[in-house]
Amino acid sequence: MSTPYAKLPAWADYGLIPLINLLVAFAVAGLVVLLVGENPLRAAVILVEGAFGSGQGIAYTLFYATNFIFTGLAVAVAFHCGLFNIGGEGQAYIGGLGIAIVVLSFDSTLPWWVVFPLAIIASALFGALWALIPAYLQAKRGSHIVITTIMFNFIAASVMVYMLVNVLKPMGSMAPQTRQFLEGGQLPKLGWLLAEFGLKVRPSAPLNISFLLALVMAFLVWVLIWRTRLGYEIRTYGFSSKAARYAGISEPRIIIVTMLISGALAGMMALNPIMGDQHNVPLDFVSGAGFVGIAVALMGRSHPAGIVPAAILFGMLYQGGAELAFEMPNISRDMIVIIQGLVILFAGALENMFRPTIQGIFASISPGSVGITATKGERA
């Protein structure tokens, strides 16, 4: 027998529940802070001020958020097809290889606005290709995509070490990274945009034009999933592979196409740190953004309108967390990871923990406001 559930109005579903989850996560995190002998309220103030209190802080927050928007979108697109792409990390890393090839070839001869589109294509292409093999194995051989994408993260890491040490490293250099990009390989910063709002931003702040690209991609993902025939097919397959078969949607085709799009989005993430900030391709530049993307997609309910704020939230945790570790000696980098973990736990994994209670409250306040739905065979 199916268990009937009350359905909440959209604002509660997408606004209230994530907010409550977040507050609980911070409350528990506050206990942890208390445990190490610091004042949780002061910690919260430092965290938020560090992230949003200055132009410089905002620039860093949005810079980190840019990474998470790309990887969050990548995970979300695969989610809609019922696929769990854990390989954003590796796809982004390999995307960096594509960028290296384009930029190292053209940065001395072409201006940035010509190199940038080429680099976008190269990063998307390399990321997509890295997703293609797991996608093919899933579509044709039934190898589980979670396993294969995880393994491909390790392969990507090893490939990049080899490439950086043996191929891309300039002669005589000790560091396993490419040479510094010339002007053609450097993206314009967006500090002036914040300065328009009267905020003070130093030129070193890493926020750059890839942030705008991320927002454009968020919009395009929304169009893809909810407004195109392909998106319709992706969602159909994601909800029910049997219904997709019935509707004449080719299973291998939809899996492969979706994973190519997902991998391309993950690959594009590499643009932000490489061309926007570091101006070279170093080791481990992805540094976990691929995994944070999973939490961002979960928290954003796989919808771009949720992913962008979720990415900014995690950007805040990164930036504000760094400030916090700096200001409070008892709070180390690892503590910040614990706080991030709590947010992921409550907002992602335990997303449905408070739902029944809230539904009950809604139902008792105004029974008319909630519809009725049988959730059997249906994914959230």
Place this chain on the structure above:
Amino acid sequence: MAEAAIELIGINKSFGAVRANRDIALEIPRGTIHGIIGENGAGKSTLMSILYGFYQADSGEIRVNGKPTNIKTPNDAIAVGIGMVHQHFMLVENFSVLENVILGAEGEALLKKSIAKARSELHRLEDEYGLEVDPDALIEELPVGLQQRVEILKALYRGAEILILDEPTGVLTPAEADHLFRILQQLKEQGKTVVLITHKLREIMAITDNVSVMRQGTMVATRKTSETTVEELAELMVGRRVLLRVEKGEAKPGAVKLAVKNLTVRDSRGVTMVDDVSFDIRAGEIVGIAGVAGNGQSELMEAVSGIRKAVSGTVMLDGTPIDLTGQADPGELRDRGLAHVPEDRHHVGLVLAFDESENSILGYHDKPQYLKGPFLNLDAIQKDAQEKIEKYDIRPANPRLKTANFSGGNQQKIVLAREIEQDPGVLIVGQPTRGVDVGAIEFIHRRLIAMRDQGKAVLLVSVELDEIRSLSDRILVMFAGRVVGERGPETSEGELGLLMAGVEHKEAAE
């Protein structure tokens, strides 16, 4: 009147905002067979789950043999003598009958003693109630009717005085059902109390002493079976008068639309599910396929509609073969005028998480009228869905509502509207009224007859014998993957029942 075996007083149960049971009062006298009838979602199963301890009521009282009883888990229910036979059996397939019977009541660490005890106990039950089963047979080797008997034995072995059966005849042939009813009769004579949950009015009339009708979570009436009629019960269930009989004229069969020849299909384990089946369907006729669930009807439908791979044989649609390699594009078959209403509308025919309008194009989403280049033409889709909603009286009339929020009958109408409105030449329909309320059944049956009268070929697969007999112009009976007989619609239920059970016609005549 005998003392009440079970008394329910003011039972309430809500799931979120849904009140599955409200203020249920029910008294079941000892030593009777009590039917509980109602449409899907009326709250029958919830009520019985409360009685058996799967759920707990939000409020209300349960009295067993006059004593207020707190039933928190199925173990509590068993302790007070309540046993339940579920719609889907809870048996370990590769255990023997004996092992299944003692499961959960093993006693001590070594099984020898309890097995011996169970064996003698089974013999006693066998003598007393005519429940014959070989105690050493493996469950997976037993036919469904016998598996059900094992479930009953399990309950009796645990000392059940009150036996609840949830839709027990869904998987049985008519003959097996008759046998079950004889057993229930015998249990009653021995003083046991039987609660029978069903949505089949005929069974209620045949076997019960009293019947209670549920509608939308409330108990609307309790009647003595001898003092009520099928018509009255149907009206109580639905809340309005229903036409139980379908009016239809003579069929005027035309040219052959769909020709199936020597079709053989295996399932994923390699078991032959459809074995050398041949038949034709002509324009302007409904061909019904009768049979107990699991005798190859599903696989036959899937193969003919291009979803499942066939091992051998041909299927011709308007004289052109259908690709049976399993690589067929169902979209292409739709273009050729083959529409398919699948058995499982929850997972195949619909995406429950989609809006109604999104489901109204499923499978036709690549038709140019629904597209603008690579984009969906949302205006056209909404308008199209709105038209279908009006024409098929789909409620609520909101194309933006999530499909899961529609009732079973309305969901089925969404599928039917989608498939019929594309004006196909051949319509394959599986279990069109499964889980559909009585009111919608009437509507769906009339639509199918209308299809036939427009000169379409309709293949109807259903496990409801009444439905097959009232709609079909010809009836094919499937047993163990083969078509074991073709009969006219006037054939008696008994004869069809024997064919469904695999008894050859010759033997049947003797």
